[in-house]
Amino acid sequence: MAKRILSALLALVVMAAPAAAETTQEVIDKAPNGLALTPPMGWNSWNKFACNVTEQILRDTADAMVASGMREAGYQYVVVDDCWHGKRDANGFITADPQRFPSGMKAIADYVHSKGLKFGIYSDAGRLTCGGRPGSQGHEYQDALTYARWGVDYLKYDWCSTGDRNAKEAYALMADALRSTGRDIVFSMCEWGTAKPWLWAKNIGNLWRTTGDIFDGFANKHPQHDWAHPVLDIVDQNEPLWQYAGPGHWNDPDMLEVGNGGMSTTEYRSHFSLWAMMAAPLIAGNDIARMDEATRSILLNKDVIAVDQDKLGIQGRRVSKNGDQEVWVKPLSGGARAVLLFNRGKDAADVGVTWDQLGIPAKQRAKVRDLWAHRDLGTRAGSFNATVEPHGVVMLKVQP
């Protein structure tokens, strides 16, 4: 009883105290927003449509996410990337491009919500976005308020035209602006890893890009742009950061290229598997209203999605590398491990994992399931080997 009175008194004192101004650090030290406890899943317009995105594409995509079974499989956010913007109005409020988005963003958000999905939008911490549209610098609270009014659930926040802005301050400011709206908005930081956000952004963003932009290629460098990276380069940059990821704050090795035509089905399967092993956000980047069966079967592999979405939220990592052959392990809830046997080489190769690499006693029998063949392979002890096709993977769940 006395305890209760004391805590009631304390609450009164706290409420009566004048609100002290918060320092940047105090804002950062607040609990994160409680969102994205597993890596965000959805779709983003950029990789396929770039600046040609329209409201019709967003509506068609939302429809297709339901019809294809993607919503059912966990894909949730429909995110419009750069180039949706019109001008700022006389009071500084951002508007939508009247030609491409004649209904306005609120109507599109409502449509996406009516499909049981969530709506995401894009802006930039500088004066201009990477596509040259108005950025949010100097309009942070006004833009956050606008997004909340429209019903936005996710903001991707880019880093072009930021001059000598300090990344931590710029992202903490927008995080605070989003928080101050009272709406749940996942905050996707797109700073390309320049200022190492994994070291400071845990309570600022729900995900942060760790690299420059992905392009639709597996191993070879981009012929023109050194800011664009093939899957293997991105993997090698993102893998060492495994210890910084966890529920609510994820390393983001960029959006998926699965289905965009630049890689083989085998390579797309590897790309998707590696993203799942790295607990990466699974943001499809293809034209899902028109995808073929091979693409659908990759994006909708529920066994692989379950690895990505495992509630422990541990980013998997490479435990061995022998030339072009690698073994990756991701601890899963319930004592299981996801295992990736990965062959970067141009020839088929035998790749094996030992129980030692999994932290399982050599004699202990464990159930093995092949997550691409969708087949239980019985119980094994000691090790497991398989022939892995060139640029391919064998992905397993090992349950002791």
Ligand code: GLA
């Ligand atoms: C940057 C980002 C991309 C995309 C484009 C849009 O390059 O890294 O993901 O958002 O801008 O212009």
